[in-house]
Amino acid sequence: MTLIGFLSYAITIFLMVAGLTIVVSWGNLIKTLVGLGIFQTSVYLLFIAPGKLIGGTAPIIDPRFTVYSNPLPHVLILTAIVVGVATLALGLALVVRIREAYGTIEEDEILALDAENPDDGGPRE
């Protein structure tokens, strides 16, 4: 495999690992969700980049063209984008609720508050 053939995979892997690092190591919940979004977009790239053919065109049937890029990954990723925004909305609603119950959206502060009040599973407002 040539270096150029590997480039799209390299970009995908860099984005994926960057998103993973943000999700795992930063304690702020909103930033974690942004990192999750970056991870998701790297998966879009992973699916769509192999479907591209240089010299091909977007998969809309027209007599003037004969080579089309692969339409199947596009369908899958359309579904993935919509499901991704649904999970993002649900995650943000959870973050807002956590902020109201605990007064913070930092993971280690929440854990400290939980350790102080082990009985009721967190402070009430």
Place this chain on the structure above:
Amino acid sequence: MALAVVVIARSRSLFTVIILGGAYSFLMATVLTVLDAVDVAMTEASVGAGISTVLLLSALYLCKKEEAAPHGRLWLPLAVSITTAGMLVYGTLGLPAFNDPAAPIHTHVVPRYLNDVMRETGVPNVVTAVLASYRGYDTMGETTVVFTAGVGVIALLRRRRRQKQDASA
């Protein structure tokens, strides 16, 4: 794009993080257009850069604007990530190269879709034809997912409004 990601990781101001996330989504939409995925690019620009940014900003409005100082245990997650990257690189060594017309993705089921789509559905846009005609039930199931997420959000946020009313009464 890589630059945007690195700044997102380093920045402590959540507002900067969210706006850069929107810019990152637009960049990704441009890349997708170059890769001939115009439908996906349009969805990414409207949903990824538009709706997601609005959702994040409205959540930020209800939360604190600044991130707390990071704690010192950064090397362990970094080590895990780099290990993952190494394994992924090893995995891609077995994959076909970019722009290889003989790759399985181009020879398996797609030629049938491209050849028969006009006769079977009459829709020139193959992505639309597969999404709404061949895989119509999947798309219907997807709306169920979105509906469930909407119900979850309403259930989480309605409880809060009731508590606020109780507190003021």
